[in-house]
Amino acid sequence: MHEYGIAYDIYATARRTALDHNASHVTRITVNFGKMAMINPEQVSFLFETLTVDDPMMNGAEIVCEIISPRTRCECGYEGEEIYVCPDCGKLPTLIAGKEIVVKNIEIDTGEE
Numbered sequence: 001m002h003e004y005g006i007a008y009d010i011y012a013t014a015r016r017t018a019l020d021h022n023a024s025h026v027t028r029i030t031v032n033f034g035k036m037a038m039i040n041p042e043q044v045s046f047l048f049e050t051l052t053v054d055d056p057m058m059n060g061a062e063i064v065c066e067i068i069s070p071r072t073r074c075e076c077g078y079e080g081e082e083i084y085v086c087p088d089c090g091k092l093p094t095l096i097a098g099k100e101i102v103v104k105n106i107e108i109d110t111g112e113e
């Protein structure tokens with residue numbers, strides 16, 4: 001299951017960041033989901049919860065999903081959101097963004113005010 005690997009990656013990334021910053025708790029993780037990655041963000045959130053339920057540092061951390069629209073570029077110079085046919089010349093444009101899953105921001109609690 002692809003979603004599981006992604007949930008685990010988010011978990012591992014957030015945990016490493018928290019440890020690097022001597023954080024006591026991770027509160028919120030913002031993740032960019034490319035629309036073309038064909039990943040169900042709700043499924044990832046659910047799996048993430050399952051992964052973190054026994055981890056006091058991560059337990060209760062919220063995943064905020066941001067869906068990223070695809071961006072394509074064509075050799076004729078077109079750039080936009082058309083993914084199958086270039087509206088200017090009819091060729092197949094190249095996908096330059098929208099397929100990635102990226103952890104964009106991690107909010108941590110260091111226990112200091």
Ligand SMILES: [Zn+2]
Nearest residue numbers: 074076086089
């Ligand atoms: Zn074109």
